[in-house]
Amino acid sequence: MAGSKNQISRYQVIDECLSGKKKYWTKNELIQRIDERVDIKISARTLDNDIHNMRYNAQLKFEAPIEFCKDHNGYHYTEPNYSIYRIPLNEAHLKAFEFATAVLGQFKNFGILNEFAGAVDKVVKVVNNLKNKNFDISDTIVDFEKAPYYKGADHLETLIDCIKDKRVVEIVYKKFNSKTEKKHIIHPYLLKEYANRWYLLGLGESRKEVITLGLDRIVSISNHEGLIKFSMLKDFSAEDYFKNTIGITYSKGPVEDVILSFSLNQAEYLKTQYLHSSQKIIKQDDKEFIIKLNLVPNYELVSKILSYGKDVKVLAPESLRKQVGEVLKEAYAYYWE
Helix, strand or coil: CCCCHHHHHHHHHHHHHHCCCCCCECHHHHHHHHHHHHCCCCCHHHHHHHHHHHHHCCCCCCCCCEEEECCCCEEEECCCCCCCCCCCCCHHHHHHHHHHHHHHHHHCCCHHHHHHHHHHHHHHHHHHHHHCCCCCCCCCCCCCCCCCCCCCHHHHHHHHHHHHHCCCEEEEECCCCCCCCEEEEEEEEEEEEECCEEEEEEEECCCCEEEEEEHHHEEEEEECCCCCCCCCCCCCCHHHHCCCCCCCCCCCCCCEEEEEEECHHHHHHHHHCCCCCCCEEEEECCCCEEEEEEECCCHHHHHHHHCCHHHEEEEECHHHHHHHHHHHHHHHHHHHC
């Protein structure tokens, strides 16, 4: 085996010493530092074995360049930038890091990530050193769509902590179309982003089912002071919960075959970016492009269909066809009646 938990802890301390500012470490200094950091008293022989393992143990794969310098009576790394945490990277890895740092740079000033902005900059500097090229975090090479303003983002950090700690919370909530506030006791499960808005999913204590609350409608959040213990539904899975829907609105209705006919100028867009993972092409000729989706019709699906205007027609189910038609009738009335 590569080593016990105590051995690994000792390797980490030795590496921390030899890769730090102080270049040479005597045997007694290393033994003392291990005692201080991990509260383990070891013998000189144990230290010798640890150093040997770091150098030659095939399972560890450290291949640590540790040498003893007689002039300074101490151990040191012969490779100045070596650390057991530094993994050899190939060109593909470095390119992936470049992309990742560009992505992180887009979000480092976003709410709860502010405190990690310095860490993001450090990652960029490491990539700079590895690539030996200029890669400035201020240079935008990947630009994500951003909401100009979002009310509710200040709740993200609190809710993340509540989910991690499995805390039952009391949320004061006010719907956009309501004049009154309502209190929800909720067991928080998941934060989900959709269309530049954030939503909380969790078990509602009163209804004993999963509910969705928009963060922009939350008035306040506090720990529930009652005796209710956090409860996780055994069969809840975020992936399964949203499997048959578009967007954030969950419906208990049946999954239906939604068949849509698009004008040809939308065909290539729909081939290269599906409306839903269930999308299948039913027909394509010189007149139309028809797809089928397996979905529970909801508000977001209707909105998505309407966003295509004259370029789409609902063929099935009939209930969805009528619903979209009624909305279009009302819209027509705004302009022509």
